Amino acid sequence: MLKLDFHPSGRHFLQIPGPSPVPDRILRAMSLPTIDHRGPEFGALGLEVLRKIREVFKTQQPVVIYPASGTGAWEAALVNTLSPGDRVLMFETGHFATLWEKMARRLGLEPEFLSLQGYEGWRHGVQADMIERRLREDSGHTIKAVCVVHNETSTGVTSNIAAVRRAIDEARHPALLLVDTISGLACADYQHDGWGVDVTISGSQKGLMLPPGISFNAVSDKAVEASRRAQLPKSFWAWDEILELNKSGYWPYTPNTNLLYGLNEALDMLLEEGLEQVFARHQRWAAGVRAAVECWGLEVQCQDPSVYSPVLTGVVMPEGIDADAVRSLIYKRFDLSLGTGLGKAKGKMFRIGHLGDCNDLTLIATLGGCEAGLKLSGAKLQGSGVLAALDYFAAHPLAAAS
Amino acid sequence: MLKLDFHPSGRHFLQIPGPSPVPDRILRAMSLPTIDHRGPEFGALGLEVLRKIREVFKTQQPVVIYPASGTGAWEAALVNTLSPGDRVLMFETGHFATLWEKMARRLGLEPEFLSLQGYEGWRHGVQADMIERRLREDSGHTIKAVCVVHNETSTGVTSNIAAVRRAIDEARHPALLLVDTISGLACADYQHDGWGVDVTISGSQKGLMLPPGISFNAVSDKAVEASRRAQLPKSFWAWDEILELNKSGYWPYTPNTNLLYGLNEALDMLLEEGLEQVFARHQRWAAGVRAAVECWGLEVQCQDPSVYSPVLTGVVMPEGIDADAVRSLIYKRFDLSLGTGLGKAKGKMFRIGHLGDCNDLTLIATLGGCEAGLKLSGAKLQGSGVLAALDYFAAHPLAAAS
Amino acid sequence: MLKLDFHPSGRHFLQIPGPSPVPDRILRAMSLPTIDHRGPEFGALGLEVLRKIREVFKTQQPVVIYPASGTGAWEAALVNTLSPGDRVLMFETGHFATLWEKMARRLGLEPEFLSLQGYEGWRHGVQADMIERRLREDSGHTIKAVCVVHNETSTGVTSNIAAVRRAIDEARHPALLLVDTISGLACADYQHDGWGVDVTISGSQKGLMLPPGISFNAVSDKAVEASRRAQLPKSFWAWDEILELNKSGYWPYTPNTNLLYGLNEALDMLLEEGLEQVFARHQRWAAGVRAAVECWGLEVQCQDPSVYSPVLTGVVMPEGIDADAVRSLIYKRFDLSLGTGLGKAKGKMFRIGHLGDCNDLTLIATLGGCEAGLKLSGAKLQGSGVLAALDYFAAHPLAAAS
């Protein structure tokens, strides 16, 4: 029999950019007994989470909750709004944008994939001007949707979605705007309504601090309208029946009851703290971690300071150091998990997540593990990043919520 | 803030035919900390559950695990094996067969829906001879798949899948056999390999005793072969990448980590007890519950004793008694949830689940609540079903596992 | 390695008169992380539980909380108020009264043990007139305390404490009144102030629905006064330092942090429901269980209907039936634990607890197990107690709290 509880003394430090460490308060909520998903209590729960989740997406419009992990919500956004052969404009911000493009292709769409050049291209965010230019060329409006990733989990770059919206508007193009904020939601500011997004995709296992297994589509009227004409086959992901049944707090099929308990608890935690305070907390952590990276004399993966991610930081290795070898050593010696470099970034960098059930000292521990691991791996560091972060945190107390 | 923990004193009796009551042992396993789904521990967990789950499906072939609820696995079975416009032969055993047929239609397939007549038709299982007859007529082999439900959760009828297999073989028809045993698996005997099933669909929240959120496709070589040519768009549900990555215990996207912990525990519980013992346990409970229904002078929904379900029992109301009014009264007075009549059975019957974290006395309590609720609702009962069941259980001790 | 989680399918029915089944809500509270017992959060917790626990004892006076099980609180009551050789008047209501008397003797006191005759004596409560008579004889006031058990857990008799108070007052005797309500508190009405009790002893694992490990002394001014002169050695149990530190919510030594979390939750549950509602709930359950016993044609251990216990019911076996053999059979066949007959009642009766995390159907299940077990053991029953209880519960809905 497999022994799951096999860590040595102490808590494992799970500092990957999601799944994030789940607060005990949420684990406790998830252990409530499963109830009848057609009974009166369930309807009350359903209405409550559907109401509160809208606040987190900053929308007055419906948010569809799927009993499926985040990748499913990508598919849902596409199949609800598009038809076979539809052209979609996507932007290569990193590995996850690439996977989404691959999915669009598999589903029979025709993605155009804008990108900057090579690995360096992955160190910047969405270039709204490139999108605008391409849309202006598309006078026949063959492009049906623009698909971008808000917080690229593989790089630590948080793109400017408002700028993408402006680009579409400036080009006077009717394409839908589909945005993946799977890892951005509830860490970085996000405004579904304010930024005029048509479908926002997100998941449970990042800023919402839940285990994986729930995902979301926040929708606009225009997206719902499009879903009535879209021809890609859809059933499990179809919005229509879900939106109808959600009016009374139910779902057309068995929802993910215990994860909904957890979601309810997570929403209470976030809304009690206040979203702006939550964002400030993550921004501050990110600044502390970048102070460490800079002090080590290493580069942050993201090269545009205006779009540094508050959720994770990619740390580029010095010449001759393999990021995965460092990660493996750190895992074994310090019981700390870091995110691997994905796709074009493989071996070149590792990722530090600063989301979920964290605090200043969790990150000091994390940076300590990184620093020791880098040194043991032979990296020449210019200074002590742990101390830099510690000084940063000491000098910048988190302002209390107003 | 919504208070989820709002039951009065004592445990709620959740005796619907799924989601079933989750054993504390599984809830505890699910509360283990979420780990890195790309780390070494996860691979070990993945291989372990993928190995053990095959034993429960009685198969040597792969079982695909989706981080999505059971309805998704229905869709997965169809989109992996079929192409737009494909004809599929389905059988109307009840509400869930009807929903699956509706899904097939939405996805652009052309289902033919065999059925017996009206509500009474829902009181019998799949008629293999009707299937055989239809397949013999289909000399051009336009029918690409036969889709049947093993344990119809809306009626309490467990169809004979081996007979369906024989029907296909007798007709010398190449159609794939797709079987939904969402509520049958790990309660009623099921043999994916032995019965020559091509795709078996199941879910977590019934015999596996987990909360909803995980679902399964057990596949045959023939099904995998078909998936290479099938033209329905698929990405999230696509078997190919999952099967490839599963070889090392991983998934192409974020799996449902904490539910996999629960699954691992559930599999240990089932395999430690022994599957045949598990089946005997459910058969015995079902017999006790039917003894109660008979003693009340009421009818069991299923009218063919050879296919009584070991998972749930549908109780048909006497004339003039509305099943949902009885259920509601029982819920309020006795903190007991029963399954509602669905579709054609609406109001005519309620369903007693005897699965999940149950024992003899749980069922005595359940039958007590039913008996009192029926009497308070004005039903004239011929005798005491509680006593009949108690006598049955006393007279038929469960033989120890060999 | 011992496997603790070794029950077969379903929840064990723990229907002994304590430790009672612990609600999951309390188990969840107990799993909160242990905190610094000298830190600011702890003080807030301490003040909160010390305030709320007084409501449950119906007192304005302090309640001392010990990180020790109930037997320790017996000792605490004695050593704080008495001196070596002091005479105390006790009453033999059953096994626990007998154990307390034995403890008094071990500690160097001189107990006088009033009792009715033999086993039959254990079927009645405290006889206040006997106490009054004895106190009147004690013109020299050599008796320093009267010690009685409120709810005798070994018999299911709840004595009239107000009558004992009146007896002492009528006799114009200065003896202290010490009352054990370990199993009565939070099930049966209890009034520390209203009944003029000097020291009330209680524990966590009965009506408070916690695991064992915490116990209580509610004290009067007179008792505190006595503690200043009492000469029995005391340190761990000494009230003085505890009362002093409790003023700020702390304890002189390490308190039982996680059980205090559970206590806080239990108090919230009880006070939200309302104590009178809690008492009514237990009285109703007891009436239902007695209806079952009567219908079986068996005797309730308690022979004075004015002092039937709302907490537990002793069921006297018919001639020739050994209670422990019945209990053992029921345990093995129905996964149900009942209380054994203790002391003089050994083998003659078993005890059904109706306290803790229970509801009507829990008790129907319990009575079902008893009925089947009695029949399998050869007892001739006159009727079906399960049905009698079911009819009782159906006919007597619990009035909603006002």
Add this chain to the structure above:
Amino acid sequence: MLKLDFHPSGRHFLQIPGPSPVPDRILRAMSLPTIDHRGPEFGALGLEVLRKIREVFKTQQPVVIYPASGTGAWEAALVNTLSPGDRVLMFETGHFATLWEKMARRLGLEPEFLSLQGYEGWRHGVQADMIERRLREDSGHTIKAVCVVHNETSTGVTSNIAAVRRAIDEARHPALLLVDTISGLACADYQHDGWGVDVTISGSQKGLMLPPGISFNAVSDKAVEASRRAQLPKSFWAWDEILELNKSGYWPYTPNTNLLYGLNEALDMLLEEGLEQVFARHQRWAAGVRAAVECWGLEVQCQDPSVYSPVLTGVVMPEGIDADAVRSLIYKRFDLSLGTGLGKAKGKMFRIGHLGDCNDLTLIATLGGCEAGLKLSGAKLQGSGVLAALDYFAAHPLAAAS
């Protein structure tokens, strides 16, 4: 209603020298349902923990487990072995030795309290030669017991118990040897049999990693013999009935069931890892923490390197810095609890616990919080202790258990 779960994001760092952080594995074990303490399962559990706990005390003799916190076990050791007016020789190693001496006085014993001078005296361990000298003077053998603290939790000094044993033997004195290892057990090596201890006192909330609420007396034949003649009143603490009932795995009164579940789990964890490995782990942590203190240019409370505690480290403040002000700042800014200076050490030092559910990075985080807090409080530090500890841990990997 008090909200217990009120920490901000992330786990609180509980680095006091006990109660120690409880591993989730133990919390999960403690949430198993409470069982009948007179039933067959309980007996099996009782025998199992009684067997395994002896391994941790390194004894073949019985270990008495009390459902009471550690202070109770101090009292138990005294009342079981001594008589009113008995002279006992104690040694002032710190605050807890002082409290024990006070307890002895309250219980009517006559303690003699050996000590070194003033606050500086608290920076050394038990001076065995002083004990030997005093015992040699006691030619009439009026001293009945020598009472010392193995690991003084208030100072971080671990005394040499074998030396005390030798002192008694050299003096050819028959006094019993009573040793408090409440905070030493399962962190520092301890040998009840090997060191010839008569009564060893311990508790649950330190090296055993449990919440408070259970405590221990390991006894020798000589101690049991003494208990038959000892005249201090005893009942709850009396060994005789407990030892008798323990033979079959039961207790004479209600034991602390759920904490025993936790104890069983803790013992499995410790024995699986191996005690020597456990000790090495704590020694290594202590060395890392001392490296930090030294690098800061501060003093460790303990001034004798041969008796540095592996459990906790006292950090002496520089002139003009109040330790409690630093602690309070660290608590508020970094969500980290440190131990206060007690008694003579009040304000002069704080204590860092390195026990319970810890690992290297937990301690790096802790030292980070200390370093930042000291600097924010105006302390002039000579170097970075965090880096010193990090270097120490990196350079000294924990050898795998053989």
